[in-house]
Amino acid sequence: MSLLDMLFGKKPSASIAKERLSIILAHERAQRNGKDFIGALKEELIAVICKYTSIDKEALKVTLEQRDSIDVLKVDVVLPDGGVRRG
Amino acid sequence: MAKVIVVTSGKGGVGKTTTSASFATGLANHGKKTAVIDFDIGLRNLDLILGCERRVVYDFVNVIQGDAKLSQALVRDKHSENLSILAASQTKDKEALNEEGVKHVLDELKELGFEYIVCDSPAGIETGALMALRFADEALIVTNPEVSAVRDADRMLGIIEAKSLRAEQGLDRVKEHLVITRYVPKRADKGEMLSHTDVAELLSLPILGLIPESELVLDCSNRGSPVILANGSPAAQAYDDMVARFLGEDRPLRFSQPEQTSFWKRLFGG
Numbered sequence: 001m002s003l004l005d006m007l008f009g010k011k012p013s014a015s016i017a018k019e020r021l022s023i024i025l026a027h028e029r030a031q032r033n034g035k036d037f038i039g040a041l042k043e044e045l046i047a048v049i050c051k052y053t054s055i056d057k058e059a060l061k062v063t064l065e066q067r068d069s070i071d072v073l074k075v076d077v078v079l080p081d082g083g084v085r086r087g
Numbered sequence: 088m089a090k091v092i093v094v095t096s097g098k099g100g101v102g103k104t105t106t107s108a109s110f111a112t113g114l115a116n117h118g119k120k121t122a123v124i125d126f127d128i129g130l131r132n133l134d135l136i137l138g139c140e141r142r143v144v145y146d147f148v149n150v151i152q153g154d155a156k157l158s159q160a161l162v163r164d165k166h167s168e169n170l171s172i173l174a175a176s177q178t179k180d181k182e183a184l185n186e187e188g189v190k191h192v193l194d195e196l197k198e199l200g201f202e203y204i205v206c207d208s209p210a211g212i213e214t215g216a217l218m219a220l221r222f223a224d225e226a227l228i229v230t231n232p233e234v235s236a237v238r239d240a241d242r243m244l245g246i247i248e249a250k251s252l253r254a255e256q257g258l259d260r261v262k263e264h265l266v267i268t269r270y271v272p273k274r275a276d277k278g279e280m281l282s283h284t285d286v287a288e289l290l291s292l293p294i295l296g297l298i299p300e301s302e303l304v305l306d307c308s309n310r311g312s313p314v315i316l317a318n319g320s321p322a323a324q325a326y327d328d329m330v331a332r333f334l335g336e337d338r339p340l341r342f343s344q345p346e347q348t349s350f351w352k353r354l355f356g357g
Contacts, residue, residue: 012279013278013279015278017285021234021281022289025237025238028241028242029241032248
């Protein structure tokens with residue numbers, strides 16, 4: 001990775017590798033340890049959020065990552081424009 | 088008390104046999120009575136790497152099936168008098184290894200006074216690999232800095248946690264160590280290769296050995312001489328450090344940083 005690559009914003013492939021691995025390893029470890037609740041959690045979260053606003057299934061991302069010695073549960077929700085129902 | 092150490096990886100071609108040969112030779116050269124067993128039934132190769140292929144008469148499976156005595160099957164290494172080799176069988180019958188038989192051979196080796204028994208695992212997660220890790224007290228997890236190798240290494244850690252006798256019996260867990268092979272510090276520095284710290288962090292394992300990429304590995308296998316004996320070369324020094332650390336010595340990590348490159352090279356890459 002040269003300085004020129006950095007100037008043009010090209011991401012070093014090793015950091016892509018690390019990111020991809022940390023996600024897949026966390027997922028596979030969760031499966032091994034019987035902690036594969038991510039799918040069920042995602043469904044339930046969508047159901048709850050849909051009570052208040054309509055979101056696309058694709059707009060919700062749930063990931064479990066391992067950073068050093070802690071597990072980080074990350075939930076990303078993209079709300080649609082003007083999609084919040086106000087009662 | 089004898090120790091059983093499995094050298095494993097999941098993925099093939101990352102340097103399990105190369106590492107087993109150097110590790111076992113290193114232990115023997117530290118005066119430890121060591122045996123190394125090839126668990127790759129049907130694909131025997133450790134004998135070639137250690138240069139004793141022509142002296143193999145009986146093998147691991149012959150001993151398990153009672154066709155030969157252990158003492159007849161053990162081949163004395165030509166480089167280190169403290170090292171003995173038990174070759175894999177070339178039979179196609181992969182089920183020739185059974186738990187009872189493996190346990191019997193390990194127990195007998197312990198009775199013969201071997202202090203370290205190194206189990207060179209085949210790739211994959213079949214019988215041979217499971218038998219190699221079954222009785223392990225410690226494990227060397229070998230990986231190179233590639234995504235597929237790291238993932239398989241993690242998978243192997245899971246299998247050790249589930250399938251080793253220690254795990255099953257609720258004893259102290261198998262002590263796992265990380266060995267990173269084919270490392271190119273320059274590429275890691277440039278962000279082209281996972282760094283040794285990345286790999287250690289991803290697998291949550293302490294680094295026991297960091298082996299630099301070396302042309303010498305092919306040369307050594309051509310000659311049937313373990314890499315650790317290639318005096319003065321970086322790969323040999325790295326294996327020597329690995330063995331010393333395993334035996335409790337505190338050695339700084341070498342070959343983790345690139346040699347200095349010029350400003351212009353860094354600017355334009357290459």
